[in-house]
Amino acid sequence: MRLFIASVLLTGTAIAGAASALSAKEAAPAAPADTGSKPQLGAFGFDDKGMDKSVAPGDDFYGYANGAWAKNTPIPADKSNYGMFTALDDLSKERVKGILDAVKGDPASIVGRAYSSYLDTATVEARGLAPIQPWLGKIKALNDKAGYTALIVEGVKMGVSGPLRGYVGQDDKLPENYIFTMSQGGTGLPDRDMYLVDNPKMMAIRTAYVAHLAKLLQLAGEQNAGARAAAVMALETEIAKVQWTREDSSDAAKTYNKYTLAQTAQFSTPTFDVQAGLKALSPKIDQVLISQPTAIKAIAGILDKAPIAVLKDQMMLRSLDSLSSYLPDAISNENFAFYGTVLQGTPQREARWKQAVSFTEGALGDAVGKEYAAKYFPPEYKAEMNKLVANVLDAMGRRIDGLPWMQPQTKARAKAKLKNFTVKVGYPDQWREYVGLEVKSDDLFGNAIRSNQFDYQYMLDKLGEPVRKWEWGMLPQTVNAYANFGMMEVVFPAAILQPPFFDPKADPAVNYGGIGAVIGHEISHHFDDQGAKYDEKGALADWWTPADVAAFEAASKKLVAQYDAYEALPGEHVKGEFTLGENIGDLAGLTIAYDAYKHSLGGKQAPVIGGYTGDQRFYLGWAQIWRRNYREANLRQRLLTDPHAPSIQRAWVVRNLDPWYAAYKPKPGQKLYLAPAQRVKIW
Structure with a gap:
């Protein structure tokens, strides 16, 4: 997805308009109102019981x-990793559960x-696959390739992943305007390398993926499932071969390619x-x-x-996987067995109530967030946070003034950019409404489809x-923070505070080192390497001198x-180029x-x-x-898909300061x- 929002921790949740040694109990207060006079962790805000002083700081500051x-x-058995972010996320879910339990029924x-x-499992199980059968029947009835594009469009609006992805966001060069952006898709595995790299781990993932596809076909009552699953895998492998790498797909300049609607005919087959879609x-x-x-054109050609039969099977499989959470356990458990256990190493699914919280937040996020913010974010937190942000912004201004490598004219524009920032703390000043969205207490699948269509x-x-x-890219109860280049904003939801x-x-030292x-x-x-491409108005533009760019790139290469030298798993290294923006964020931050x-x-x-x-x-x-502790499978996938370095290496950034x-000598x-x-x- 080409939305240039950078976050402190990418959790895997989309940030577009669609939709981490503490235990969870120790990680945060029962409620923010319980402030007292002492810090909640240790004697001064740091949990020193979690230290290992037998480790020399100079050998491993994280350890x-x-x-x-x-x-x-x-x-925990329902987690692929566990740390401060996940502990606070559990707390957020507990709090939202309390809000939702009060209105359940x-x-x-x-x-x-x-x-x-979502909690009405009896109805979900009793209805079986009946709710999705009309859609699956429509796919199976497709006998003419000319009808393929229309079905893809219908599926995308329902929440089914397709050959391409699309969203409405700001035009990077004209940030006062919205524009539709389209990017590559067409694969069910999280990264192209999972199709193309031949090592034992990736080969095992591919074998498990084909078995997963075959199992889904069998659960849907289809025959010859093994051969059909293999055919879909072969199709997706061809698509993976033409997809851009994550490094290229993260480049703001390379990915800015504007076409008129008429010009999109060149991508159509x-x-x-594409044009009709x-x-x-x-x-x-x-x-x-x-x-x-180039990838879009090649995917259309593939x-x-x-064969139309393979296209139909892939669409049916993408539908079952995309909508599995709203279907009986036979389907949703199979989806989790692959995407949760094989890919992430997570032994078991979250409790149903946690899934229900996530579903409700996904469908009606602002309605839930408004209640959360009112109950769990006191005014004194916002006031203190605004002071901190102002102090850090001032510090950034002083850093710019003192940079030896940046030219005076560039410094002036950088300072102007800093002054144009919008700071958002806690929760939105305006909330989204959901007028017209039909929600029924006994129709989970229908609610999900209607919500997806409504959001799209x-x-x-x-x-x-x-x-x-006024819109936010995260909910108040989200444990994260982000920067939006086009909006010229930095945003800090309540739950991370x-x-x-x-x-x-x-x-204060701990607060400054933390938040x-x-x-x-x-x-x-x-x-950073991408954000610096946006000027003081939030527009993608060349505003640095060649000397500035050369100095910045030389430091970035170091x-x-x-980070390339860090071996996170035996034989598997952090990707320094892929994680560069976040590593710059950690170093500079x-x-x-x-x-x-x-x-x-x-x-x-x-x-x-x-x-x-x-x-x-x-x-x-x-x-x-x-x-943060990781399961091996989760860490392996993150090395491919997460633009952040693993937590140990993030802590090690101190070695540059x-x-x-x-x-620490x-x-x-x-x-x-x-x-x-x-x-x-x-910086």
């Missing part, structure tokens, strides 16, 4: 700060009806008519951004050559309208090499937050607390937020030690 936590914290409550429909989606589409034009139309309706700057990230009662670094991370995204912390002291020396200096506590605050060396020869000339400095 030093978090080793005992990592050793003593199991991953209330016919007057739209969220109550949606929640009840008799089987897959766009017309069918919305009469408002007169221009389109195509992220990977589909044109494929809501998105399409933006075309030709003023940009909705809790310990260990933020606690008004904690030592302060998150703030700096999101601010610096606007100046950071790429540093921590640098900026440190400056803001020191400035906040007003020239005074921070007191020693618990035997730690202020600077030591600052870096402990940073390391603490990255506590001179004040960390002064604070790492010595030459220790694993994290870098000579001053080797330390990467960008």
Whole structure:
């Protein structure tokens, strides 16, 4: 998806308009109103019981700060990984459950009806595949390739993944306008490498995937399932071969390719008519951004050559997988067995109530979020957070002023860009409404389809309208934060503004090392390898001098090499180029937050607390937020699909910062030690 929103932690949830050693109980308060006078973690906001002081900070700062936590914290059976983010996410789900339980069964409550429909497993099981059969029948009745495009369009609106993906977002070069953007799709595995790389792990995934497809066909009552599944796999492998890499697909300049509706005819084939599909989606589409034009054209050609029977089988399989959560356990368990267990290593599904919470939030997010924000985000949190953001923004301005490699004219525009930022904290000032969406307490599948169609139309309706700057890309109860380049904004939902990230009662050093670094991370995204391509108005433009670009790229290459060298699993390394934007965000964010912390002291020396200096506590605050244990399968997939480095390596970014060396005295020869000339400095 080509929406240039960068987040502190990519959770796998879409951020477009469609739709982490603490236990969960220790991770956050029962309710924010319970503020007291002491920090909620440890003596000063850091859980020192989670440390392993037998580890030298200079060898492994993550292990030093978090080793005992990592050793003593199991991953729950329904999780692919577990840490600060997931602990707080569990807390959010518990809180939302309380909100939804209060209206469950209330016919007057739209969220109550949606929640009840997911919990009504008896009705779901009794109806079996009957709710999806009309759609599957429509697919099976397709005998003419000319009807393929119309079915794809209908499926996309229902929430079925297709050969292409599309959304309405800002035009990167004209950010005051909305435009429809189209990108590559057509595969059921999360990354092209899973089809193309020949090592034992990837080959095992492919074998399991074909078995999964065959099982779905059998559950749908289809014959000759094995051969048909193999044929779909062969089709998707051909598609994977022409798809762009994630590195190229993340490049804002390479993926900005604008076409008129008439010009999209060049991508069309008799089987897959791209132009006709766009017309069918919305009469408002007169221009389109195509992220990977060579891939789109090649995919259309592959589909044109494929037998219609294989195209129908793939569409049927994509429908069963995409909509599995709203179907009986036979289907949803099979989907989880592959995507949850094989790919992520997760032993069991979440409890039904957790799934119901996620469904209700997905269908009616703002309606739920409005209640969450009112109940769980006190005004003092927002006021304190706004102060922190202002301090970090000021620190970024000072960093720009002092950059030795940036030219004066570029500095002036960078400062102007900083002044144009919009800061959003906690929750939206305006909430989305759901007038016209039909939700029934006894119709889960129907609710899901109607909600998907409603959301897709809501998105399409933006075309030709003023940009909705009040909209958020995350819900208040989401444990994350993001930067939106076109909107010129940094956004911090309520749920992340809790310990260990933020606690008004904690030592400021810990807060600056935690949420302060998150703030700096999101601010610096606007100046990372992609964000820096957007000017002070949020438009994709060349506004740096050649000398600026050369200096920035030289430092970036050093950071790429540093992360390329990290072996996260035996024989499997972090991809430095793919994770560059987030690594710049961590490096710059921590640098900026440190400056803001020191400035906040007003020239005074921070007191020693618990035997730690202020600077030591600052870096402990940073390391603490990255506590996370992974299942091997989950980590392996993240190395392919997650633009963030694993948590251990994120904590290690401190090795580039001179004040960390002064604070912890790492010595030459220790694993994290870098000579001053080797330390990467960008912002």
